[in-house]
Amino acid sequence: MESSRPGADPAQHPSAGVFKAEHPEGWGRGALAAQTPAPTAEMLPATFKLCAAISYRHLRNMTGLRRQAAVAISQELSRLACRSAGPGAWINQVRRRSSLLSSRLEEKPFSEAEMSYIKQGEEALQKSLSILGDQDGWKTETVVDNGDKVLSKVLPDVGKVFRLEVVVDQPLDAVYSELVDNMEQMGDWNPSVKEVKILQKIGKDTVITHEKAAATPGNIVGPRDFVSVRCAKRRGSTCVLAGMATTYGAMPEQQGFVRAENGPTCMILRPVAGDPSQTKLIWLLSIDLKGWLPKTIINQVLSQTQVDFANHLRERLARTVAVSC
Numbered sequence: 001m002e003s004s005r006p007g008a009d010p011a012q013h014p015s016a017g018v019f020k021a022e023h024p025e026g027w028g029r030g031a032l033a034a035q036t037p038a039p040t041a042e043m044l045p046a047t048f049k050l051c052a053a054i055s056y057r058h059l060r061n062m063t064g065l066r067r068q069a070a071v072a073i074s075q076e077l078s079r080l081a082c083r084s085a086g087p088g089a090w091i092n093q094v095r096r097r098s099s100l101l102s103s104r105l106e107e108k109p110f111s112e113a114e115m116s117y118i119k120q121g122e123e124a125l126q127k128s129l130s131i132l133g134d135q136d137g138w139k140t141e142t143v144v145d146n147g148d149k150v151l152s153k154v155l156p157d158v159g160k161v162f163r164l165e166v167v168v169d170q171p172l173d174a175v176y177s178e179l180v181d182n183m184e185q186m187g188d189w190n191p192s193v194k195e196v197k198i199l200q201k202i203g204k205d206t207v208i209t210h211e212k213a214a215a216t217p218g219n220i221v222g223p224r225d226f227v228s229v230r231c232a233k234r235r236g237s238t239c240v241l242a243g244m245a246t247t248y249g250a251m252p253e254q255q256g257f258v259r260a261e262n263g264p265t266c267m268i269l270r271p272v273a274g275d276p277s278q279t280k281l282i283w284l285l286s287i288d289l290k291g292w293l294p295k296t297i298i299n300q301v302l303s304q305t306q307v308d309f310a311n312h313l314r315e316r317l318a319r320t321v322a323v324s325c
Contacts (some may be wrong), residue, residue, distance in 0.1 A: 015296070121244075122229060125264075125266060143308060160299065162306055164281070167315060170279060172269050172276070174316065176269060178317060189312055189313075190313075192213060194212040194223075195211070196209060199251055207229075208248050211227075212257065221298075221301055222258060224290075227248050242267075244265065245263050260288060260290050265286050266283075267282065267284075281313075
């Protein structure tokens with residue numbers, strides 16, 4: 001930065017006007033100490049807030065000075081605490097807050113590629129919710145005796161999508177944990193899935209996954225794999241798990257698998273009204289299986305996959321609860 005080079009004019013610094021107005025004789029530590037009276041308990045809060053407000057934005061843009069600034073503030077607060085017993089409690093409180101501020105300043109921002117994946121996940125979520133929010137045009141594909149049902153509709157820009165609606169006799173937290181926290185274990189209980197692997201985590205909401213789908217009985221649909229970006233959003237009593245196909249340099253197409261594409265797709269979880277021990281699950285499924293497959297076969301396979309998924313999920317949750325008890 002210009003103000004850090006030898007011979008640079010300090011007046012070019014955005015905060016120079018403030019310091020020069022208060023200390024016209026210069027910025028040196030000696031001059032500042034000579035003109036500044038010993039801080040009092042009344043002066044410290046206002047002084048700290050003023051300095052923090054002036055410097056915060058600049059510190060975020062001065063990577064080399066972040067840690068030095070945090071250390072300097074901590075050392076100065078320690079010196080003041082030792083010199084004056086009066087405001088010691090307040091200084092300790094500020095010291096804790098300055099530590100939190102310094103840790104936040106040290107957080108690494110997302111890269112351009114990571115931000116792209118985050119935006120893709122949010123786009124999948126918004127598109128999925130928009131599709132599910134339109135109640136017109138849905139046709140019944142399957143209705144099971146236990147109340148599970150699969151609906152479908154054809155969208156001009158997406159193709160045929162499927163909508164599973166079921167009620168699971170487990171609380172939302174248990175269902176969420178199985179589908180999100182234990183995502184990589186899905187191959188253990190869902191015969192339609194051979195493997196799910198998290199390739200990268202981005203922040204707390206977004207992951208890149210590689211999923212291998214098992215071949216269907218009779219090998220009607222051969223092995224497929226998917227690379228997807230997924231995001232999980234939880235707002236109050238509602239959870240949305242959304243995803244769509246993406247590209248990931250470290251996971252090119254695999255030998256023996258046809259690279260299919262998800263999306264937009266999502267699951268919505270919410271407690272059943274009046275009975276929080278049960279969870280309503282809505283699954284929007286949109287898949288392009290690629291390859292040369294008749295649409296009638298694809299439609300039959302996908303709708304049956306959703307029905308089977310609900311049954312396998314119930315069995316998995318029942319076993320998990322039995323073991324925990």
